[in-house]
Amino acid sequence: MSTPTTLVDLSHPLDPERMSIPPDLPQLSCCPIATVSKDGFSMHTVSLGSHTGTHVDAPSHFIADGKTIDQIPLSALVGPAIVLDLTSKGAKEVITWADIEKSPHADQIKAGVILLLHTGWSKHWASPGHIYWEHPYLSTDIAEKLIARGVNVIGVDFASPDESQFEPPWKFPFHRSFLGLGGFIVENLTNLEQLKGPGVMVNLLPINLVGSDGAPVRGLAWK
Template identity: 55%
Template structure:
């Protein structure tokens, strides 16, 4: 008997009244311009930055001449995933290769999507700035991941670098090596010991440096 496949939503809802936005980001708005009562149909206008909510960073976000969102191969952002639990990390604490990620090196193969669980999504849309005091990934990790064939990294934080520091070394190395970064994921703690498959495809916006994602994860049972 086949068991029902469970899907986990990895994207934060986009709600103008319940959202985390860094101070340099434009506000997110979703406003009706036609209603069923008045016009017999409903239409909204949306205004947002390309890095609002759960989204993909394309290489051209930091790399001159890098790929834009519409140039990302579809298959790169869809496939098996490796989840690493880093929920012991504290605010502003670094994530290193030697201490945190090297034990999983054998599982890092080309085509595998790396997901880092910090638990920081619990601060999404909360008062204060705790969400932006997240753990960060040491820049040297970017090169190690690329060496192991990891081309996509996803995090439940707004940034693999230190938000507000003025520097973006991990972005520059990883995107510069042809990688892609998915930020502001959620529900990673629900994935547990699943044999993970994920889909992190963004909206296909021509020429864009980033785009929203409706990320989904599911358990892919082994074939007998």
């Protein structure tokens, strides 16, 4: 196996001082409990929600009997990827199946491929105000059409494939459809603009948190 010449980091840093986390969800904390100068070694305690930063949504996030993070096959989240340029989409604008089909790489959306949507919204990560949560979102029919083509993993460079909402009634139709059909969702990706042309490979494996509905991922891409 050839060694990749360039690795692209697809994950935002987990930095408590620079994060986009809704205020009502668990905030990231990384606190020292031992130091080299005092204790002879360094150690931190880390606290975060299962959907903090760049992360994978397991089906159990919305489906009562769905797979948990530790039950996702390793092979599902490592492999060839197709990156679609959707940077024309603006705030709170819906991405439709017609938008997907118009991509010059639409014919490569097939079984075993990981689909990544590049909107450029990751540039708003950790921005003040609410702009990061005003991202584009996906029409529900995309979920069924992707699963029908054998695509079980979709990744986005924004907070959620659904419109972000912070109070009930909770809807999240894309999540319920795609996860309900056995798919997996990767959210808050970054640096997708660096992935151009064919031959992209990705590794989106999350931390192996037994029984969890989601987990952070250090995503990598290479050619």
